[in-house]
Amino acid sequence: MTWSTREIAELSGSTVKTVRYYHEIGLLDEPDREPNGYKRYEVRHLTRLLQIRRLTGLGVPLAQVAAMGTDTDGRASIFRTIDAELEATMERLQNIRRELAVLSRPGASPDVPTGFSGVAEHLRDNDRALITIYAQLFSDESMDAVRRTLEADPNPELDEEFRDLPEDADEATRQAMAERLVPFVDAATDHSVTLEPKASTPGRAEAARNAVGHALHALYNRAQVDVLRRAHLISEANGGARPARD
Incomplete structure (x- = not known):
């Protein structure tokens, strides 16, 4: 018994176009033709078509199906x-x-990474954007530390003052706020967060840090960025040491 192209396509669960394509790429041998020129497919062709369908159904690319011997x-x-x-x-x-x-869940926000929904309500748009960028660039451990710090909310008054800092804030205001922010950027203090890049190479880690710097300048005004810069400089000048307490 033999079959036409349409018949074997239906039997194998394929289409006429697919059968012809398999011929073109060499996956399926051309059958003999009858005197009238019509192709006549045999059992071996049906078996091969079923094998191809099974392999492609398992996710094997056609190129690898062809290479299988x-x-x-x-x-x-x-x-x-x-x-x-x-x-x-x-x-x-x-x-x-x-x-x-x-x-x-109720109150969850798609604007922040998973796990930050509990603090999203208290964040402004620029803060949410920065955390989203952080989650892409920094390790899960780093983001857990950021989340814990936000949940603890160690100084909500200072947070609001920083967020409301106008771009034309004078030198004295900037310097005073920077000094108050030092505990939050100083690695030797309880409130600081060390951000470790996900990148596995120095070049990619540097690219991540550069991206964060660019994001800070885009999301915060010049006075706010200047305050952060001053706070880091003060921390470095102190050698990262924990400030003396009364």
């Missing part, structure tokens, strides 16, 4: 690679589901 080690390597890709995809989908579950 009698090399069992080579086939096993291809299957292991696809399995690893599927595992990564499943993990990504599970992470997406967890994030969607968090965003479905």
Whole structure:
């Protein structure tokens, strides 16, 4: 028994266009033709089509289907690679589901990274934007530290003063605020947060720091950026030491 192109396409769950394409790329042998020129497909063609459909259904690219021969080690390597890709995809989908579950809770905000919804209400748009950038560039441990600091809200009054600082703030105001901010940028104090880039190479880590610097200048006014700069300079001048207490 033999079949026409349309018949074998239907039997195999393919389409006539797909069958012809498999001929073009060498995945499926051309069948013999009848005197009238029509192709007549045999059982071996149907078997091959079903094999191709099974492999592509498992995620094997057509190029690798074509390369598969009698090399069992080579086939096993291809299957292991696809399995690893599927595992990564499943993990990504599970992470997406967890994030969607968090965003479905009352009060959750899509404007901040997962885990920051509890503090988002008290953040302004520029703060939210900066945290979003931080989450992309810095380690999970760093972001956990940022979140804990925001949840603790160690100095809400100072936060508001910094956020409301006008661009034309005078030198004395800037310097005074910088001195009050030192405990929050000084690595030797309880309130500071050390941001570690996710990047695995020095070049990428430097690019991350440069991106943050650019974001600060874009999201905050010149007086606010100047205050942060002064606070870091004071901290460095103090050698990162914990300030003396009365």
